[in-house]
Amino acid sequence: MNKIGIIGGIGPESTIEYYRLLIKTFRERLNTNQYPEILIQSVDMTEMLNYVFTNQLDELVAFLKSKIKILEKSNVDYIALASNTPHLVFDKLAESVNTKMISIxxxxxxxxxxxxxxxxxxxxxxxxxxxxxxxxxxxxxxxxxxxxxxxxxxxxxxxxxxxxxxxxxxxxxxxxxxxxxxxxxxxxxxxxxxxxxxxxxxxxxxxxxxxxxxxxxxxxxxxxxxxxxxx
Incomplete structure (x- = not known):
């Protein structure tokens, strides 16, 4: 089973929903009472959105990349951004990290x-x-x-x-x-x-x-x- 890393906190409420749905759907698909292992790196939404709304896209990439590096140290196989907005720089970000990313x-x-x-x-x-x-x-x-x-x-x-x-x-x-x-x-x-x-x-x-x-x-x-x- 592959290890999944998630950049969360953007925002916190939807990250909770991601976590809930991942567990629920995992258990339903496999018809199991077990739980999946998920790594979540929760970030400062205010800082991230400031880069977005002021069009500081290079800074946005650098910010997200630094958080992804934390997950990569745990040897995750895939990474997802639990938000639509930062996908503004998804292509550039995906090219700059070593782990495969899953685009919403x-x-x-x-x-x-x-x-x-x-x-x-x-x-x-x-x-x-x-x-x-x-x-x-x-x-x-x-x-x-x-x-x-x-x-x-x-x-x-x-x-x-x-x-x-x-x-x-x-x-x-x-x-x-x-x-x-x-x-x-x-x-x-x-x-x-x-x-x-x-x-x-x-x-x-x-x-x-x-x-x-x-x-x-x-x-x-x-x-x-x-x-x-x-x-």
């Missing part, structure tokens, strides 16, 4: 492709929505990824960083997020929605939508991590 973006694009869906919406932090790394991955798989307008992006980002990161679930916020997604469905004819923030599944789920396919990036990433672990 690539795994999500692959998951969309298997459904045959060709056009989806994307929600997440402002950087995740606007920096194009999801769109680039989607294009490789023949998938068009669209995002809300500037006003709605700002609203999503504000609620994400001010509420969801702290697992603060506000009914009005959920109502507005569903409104934004429904507007994308009407205006862009999307067939699915990517919850491109690992805290978004705390407030949105498949049951909130009748026709749209919801892509929960946390669950997709967890399944990919377990595939590598059990390979």
């Amino acid at each position: 973006v690539e795994e999500t694009s692959n998951a969309i492709k298997t459904t045959g869906i060709k056009k989806v919406g994307l929600l997440g932090t402002k950087s995740t929505m606007s920096k194009g790394f999801y769109q680039k991955s989607g294009e490789k798989n023949g998938i068009k990824i669209v995002i809300p307008n500037e006003e709605n992006q700002n609203y999503i980002h504000e609620k994400y960083m001010g509420e969801l990161v702290f697992n603060k679930i506000v009914p009005e916020t959920k109502k507005q997020l569903i409104r934004i997604i429904n507007e994308l469905q009407v205006n862009e004819n999307i067939e699915g929605i990517v919850l491109g923030g690992t805290e978004l599944p705390l407030i949105l789920e498949q049951e909130d939508f009748d026709k749209l396919k919801v892509f929960n990036t946390t669950k997709i990433h967890v399944n990919a991590i377990l595939n590598k672990m059990l390979n």
